[in-house]
Amino acid sequence: MPAKRLDEVLRETFVVVPAYNEARVVGDVVRGLLATFPNVVVVNDGSSDDTAAVLKETPATLVTHLINLGQGAALQTGITYALERGASYIVTFDADGQHRPEDALQAVRVLSEGGGDAVCGSRFLGTASNVPRIRKFVLKAAVGLANLTSGARMTDAHNGLRALSRKAAASLDLTQSGMAHASEIISQLRAHGMQIREVPVQIDYTEYSLAKGQSSLNSINILVDLFIGRFLK
Amino acid sequence: MTFKYFLVAVLIGFIFYLLLLRRLDVLRKAVISVVVLTMLVFAIQPDWSTSVAQQVGISRGVDLLFYLSHLTLFFVAFVYFLKFKNMEARLVKLVRQLALDRARANP
Numbered sequence: 001m002p003a004k005r006l007d008e009v010l011r012e013t014f015v016v017v018p019a020y021n022e023a024r025v026v027g028d029v030v031r032g033l034l035a036t037f038p039n040v041v042v043v044n045d046g047s048s049d050d051t052a053a054v055l056k057e058t059p060a061t062l063v064t065h066l067i068n069l070g071q072g073a074a075l076q077t078g079i080t081y082a083l084e085r086g087a088s089y090i091v092t093f094d095a096d097g098q099h100r101p102e103d104a105l106q107a108v109r110v111l112s113e114g115g116g117d118a119v120c121g122s123r124f125l126g127t128a129s130n131v132p133r134i135r136k137f138v139l140k141a142a143v144g145l146a147n148l149t150s151g152a153r154m155t156d157a158h159n160g161l162r163a164l165s166r167k168a169a170a171s172l173d174l175t176q177s178g179m180a181h182a183s184e185i186i187s188q189l190r191a192h193g194m195q196i197r198e199v200p201v202q203i204d205y206t207e208y209s210l211a212k213g214q215s216s217l218n219s220i221n222i223l224v225d226l227f228i229g230r231f232l233k
Numbered sequence: 234m235t236f237k238y239f240l241v242a243v244l245i246g247f248i249f250y251l252l253l254l255r256r257l258d259v260l261r262k263a264v265i266s267v268v269v270l271t272m273l274v275f276a277i278q279p280d281w282s283t284s285v286a287q288q289v290g291i292s293r294g295v296d297l298l299f300y301l302s303h304l305t306l307f308f309v310a311f312v313y314f315l316k317f318k319n320m321e322a323r324l325v326k327l328v329r330q331l332a333l334d335r336a337r338a339n340p
Contacts, residue, residue, distance in 0.1 A: 043332070063336040065328050077329045081336055177325055 009112040012088035014039040015104065016078030017060075018071045019095035023050040025208060026095045030060045033093065036101050041081055043074040071160075072181025076174040083169055090169045094160035096208065103201040107163035116195035117168040120154065120186075121161035125200035146183040150190045154198060158182040161201050168194045237276060244273045268305075 004012075015037045019026050026042065033040050040060040044052050046068030055062050063081050065074060075092055082090045089111060091104050099121070107119040123139075139158055146157035162185070164172075171192035176184040189196055248269055251262055275282040275298065282294025291297045 061336065063332050065332050067328060069325050069328055073325045073329065077332055080329070081333055084333075084337075175322060177321070 004112055006109065006112075009089065009108060010037055011039075012086075013037055013091060013108055014041055014082035014085065014087040014089070015091040015093050016075060016082055017042045017093050017095050018045055018074030018078060019043065019047065019051050019055075020045040020068060020071070020074070021047045021049045021051060022095040023047070023054050025097040026051055027054040027058060029093075029095055029097050030055065030058045032101050033104070034059060036105055037091070039082075039085070039087070041078050042095070043078040043081075045069060045071070045074040070177035070181075071179060072174045072184070073177035075181060076172065079164075079169050079172060083166065087169070088166050090164045090166070092160060092162045092164070098203050098205065099161045100202055100204065103161055103199070104163070107161065107199050107201075110197065110199055111163045111165060116197040117165045118189050118194055118196045119163040120156070120196060120198050121159040121201035122154070122156035122198040123159060123201060123203045124155045125198055142183065146186050149183070150187040152186050152190050152196060154186060154196070156198070157186055159201065159203075168192075240276045241273060244269055244276065248273075 015033050017026070017030065017033070017040065019042050022029075030040055030042060040058075042055050042060050042062055044055060044062060044064045046065045052062065052064065061081075063077055065077065078092075079090055089108055091108060093099050093104055103121060107121060111117075111119045139156065143154055143157040146152065147154055158179070159182075168189055171194060172185060172188050174181050174184055174188075186196065248266060251257070251265055251269070254262070257265075275294070279294060282298060283292075284294075286292065286294045286297035289297070291300070
């Protein structure tokens, strides 16, 4: 089967952006994405600031959680919506401005050219190495655990930038509402026999994104959530 | 001695309250009654708890009760934690359904 043209691929791609109290940056993030991707779905996860008002000024589709559920729950809502709208490719993209649209484009390009069922961004591949030291340690511990429990060989499990084929996205049924969803995505993709690839991405750490991002101590909560999650299955 | 009578009165009152509760099924009522009756017996005859403790290799009855109460509280907390997580999962489904219904109505 001949490879699809890029513009055709982009028309069939939906970018899902989970947003919680991101009024300061989400408008620019969405406008940056819309320059490349025609379909952007923002899940406003019960924000109490002006996130909804900012998003209404953009052509992005807005899906609203009435209360805050967590990033994992917001992603699942966005993915379900995108699948209903007929998406062939789904990109997940953080709302805090730390990802670059060109990296999302590269992930989609790799995926559409036959690069597996899911392409995950990795800040530890290639030359992307501007990661603060403590964060690097926590992320390495998290990826070690994700690899141990899923059997995958990832270099970065908690990167919010991913491109999923329709088949891979449909195989997901995220139960981890909080930040443990990143490990859960890898586990579920592996459990359904999906091929996962990684591409190098650049993370723009700003004062804002570091303050908004998860604290190092939150990694303990992630471990507890993953452990308890096994009891609830 | 005064506290002993107070404890006995509270436990007897609790058993009556338990028996009058309509929300609990018979099995739960029976299990809780056995636990409370055991506490009642040990409140009236504290030495008996020491005899039981020594049967299982613990020298003092109060230590046995301490361990058992810790185990019980941990179990209860864990069960309620799982129930809470379960309820949270149902809430997520509800909020998601509402969000998707609204988005479908205003695409």
